[in-house]
Amino acid sequence: MKRILLIAALIVAPGACGGGTKQGATTPSAGSGSGSGSGDPSMSGSGVPGTPASAGGNDTAGGGGGGGNAGGGTPDSGNPVTAPPNQGPPIIFPNQDPDPATVRAQVDQHLNIARSALSAPTPDADTALREAREALKLDAANLDAAAMIAFAYYHKKQFDTAELVLDDLFKRPAAKENANVLYVYGLVYDKTNRPEQAVLAFQKAVQIKPDFASALVDLGVHQLQNKQYAEAQATFEKLTGMGRNDAVTLTSLASAYRGRSGDYAPGTPERNQYITQAEAGYKKALSVDSSYGPAYYNLALLYLDSDPFPSGGGTLDTMARLNAAKTYMDQYKNMAGVDMKLFDQREKEIDKAVKRAQKAAKKAAKAGKGGAP
Numbered sequence: 001m002k003r004i005l006l007i008a009a010l011i012v013a014p015g016a017c018g019g020g021t022k023q024g025a026t027t028p029s030a031g032s033g034s035g036s037g038s039g040d041p042s043m044s045g046s047g048v049p050g051t052p053a054s055a056g057g058n059d060t061a062g063g064g065g066g067g068g069n070a071g072g073g074t075p076d077s078g079n080p081v082t083a084p085p086n087q088g089p090p091i092i093f094p095n096q097d098p099d100p101a102t103v104r105a106q107v108d109q110h111l112n113i114a115r116s117a118l119s120a121p122t123p124d125a126d127t128a129l130r131e132a133r134e135a136l137k138l139d140a141a142n143l144d145a146a147a148m149i150a151f152a153y154y155h156k157k158q159f160d161t162a163e164l165v166l167d168d169l170f171k172r173p174a175a176k177e178n179a180n181v182l183y184v185y186g187l188v189y190d191k192t193n194r195p196e197q198a199v200l201a202f203q204k205a206v207q208i209k210p211d212f213a214s215a216l217v218d219l220g221v222h223q224l225q226n227k228q229y230a231e232a233q234a235t236f237e238k239l240t241g242m243g244r245n246d247a248v249t250l251t252s253l254a255s256a257y258r259g260r261s262g263d264y265a266p267g268t269p270e271r272n273q274y275i276t277q278a279e280a281g282y283k284k285a286l287s288v289d290s291s292y293g294p295a296y297y298n299l300a301l302l303y304l305d306s307d308p309f310p311s312g313g314g315t316l317d318t319m320a321r322l323n324a325a326k327t328y329m330d331q332y333k334n335m336a337g338v339d340m341k342l343f344d345q346r347e348k349e350i351d352k353a354v355k356r357a358q359k360a361a362k363k364a365a366k367a368g369k370g371g372a373p
Contacts, residue, residue: 103138107145110135114148118155125155143169147180154187163188179209186218195222213244220252229259247289251298254281258302272310278302293335297346300328304350318357326350 114131117124129152135145146169153162166185169175186201202219205212220235236253254277261274282299285292303325308315316324329350333343 107135107139107142110138111144111148114152118151123155125152128152128155143172143175143178144180147178147184150181150184151187154184154191159188159191163192177208179205179212179215182208183212183215183218186215190218195225198222199226211242213239213242217249217252220256224252224255224259227259229256229263232256233260245284245288247285247292247295250281250285250288251292251295254278254285254295255298257281258298258306261306267308275302275306275310291335293332293337296328296332296335297342300325300332300346300350303328304346304353319354319361322350322354322357326354 110131114128114135117127117131129149132145132148132152135142135148139145146165150162150165150169153159153165162184166181166188169178169181175181182201182205186198186205189195189198189201199219199222202215202222205215206219209215216235216239220232220239223229223232223235233253233256236249236256239249240253257274257278261271261278264271264274279299279302282295282302285295286299289295303309303321307318307321309321310316326347329343329346332338333340
């Protein structure tokens with residue numbers, strides 16, 4: 001009997017060293033290195049995931065009397081704390097963003113196709129619209145692509161739609177400093193009879209981009225219409241200085257010279273100089289494009305209105321001047337896009353001037369005969 005009691009005492013003795021802690025199972029659970037009794041193989045004696053089970057206290061391995069308590073080992077209990085096992089190199093996810101330079105090149109390619117479509121003799125607005133949308137798929141924030149969409153709607157004569165696109169764009173601060181956005185605004189204002197707003201839009205576009213040829217042309221046209229001949233002269237001289245020597249630009253510059261001539265009295269050197277420059281400008285435009293009707297029309301008006309007309313250090317005979325006006329007006333009549341109402345009006349003015357000149361010549365001849373001895 002005493003032997004049996006002694007054996008029992010030996011069995012419970014290890015638990016008695018816990019200093020009054022609650023007793024658990026008399027032996028560790030299978031796969032557990034602590035006295036937690038949880039049976040979870042992922043839990044170690046130190047409380048650190050992945051620590052081998054042998055690190056915790058048990059019935060046979062000591063190192064401080066608290067090795068078998070329910071809380072497991074702690075750093076100051078004598079149980080080693082091991083670092084997590086090596087996980088290998090960090091995972092680096094691949095960069096799925098496209099290369100910005102490549103995207104920019106693709107956007108430019110689409111916009112170039114769109115510009116070519118709209119600059120054709122017969123603008124292809126549908127192609128421009130498609131290409132501008134493709135550009136926006138690549139770069140949704142691209143203002144030039146969005147402006148091109150508005151420009152395409154302008155060429156489709158959908159002016160309200162074009163303006164809606166522009167108004168939406170203009171909510172972005174950057175759009176207020178985009179020359180293309182402002183230029184298309186100017187075109188839309190022109191077509192919807194808002195000339196003052198059109199001028200402001202073109203002026204702003206040129207301020208942002210001084211070499212914006214298309215905006216300069218439209219600005220110069222408004223300056224001519226408003227009889228701002230000095231400003232128009234500066235605008236079109238800038239364009240020709242940029243190498244723009246098409247019939248439209250040359251004719252417009254010549255018209256600015258013709259307008260400037262009216263600021264001086266007949267026969268003055270300044271007036272004669274501007275008349276001569278205007279004549280040369282119109283004829284140069286016709287040498288570039290002999291089918292450009294406005295050059296014929298304006299040249300006819302120059303001969304009609306400029307009296308006296310400087311020529312070779314002297315002045316052109318009145319009848320020779322008026323006959324030249326009639327010749328150029330008749331040529332205008334045969335050009336494509338002729339405005340017949342305008343032609344008829346100017347033709348009548350030339351015919352009246354011719355009749356007056358003929359009457360004056362007869363009167364002068366009669367007076368000369370009467371005054372002869």
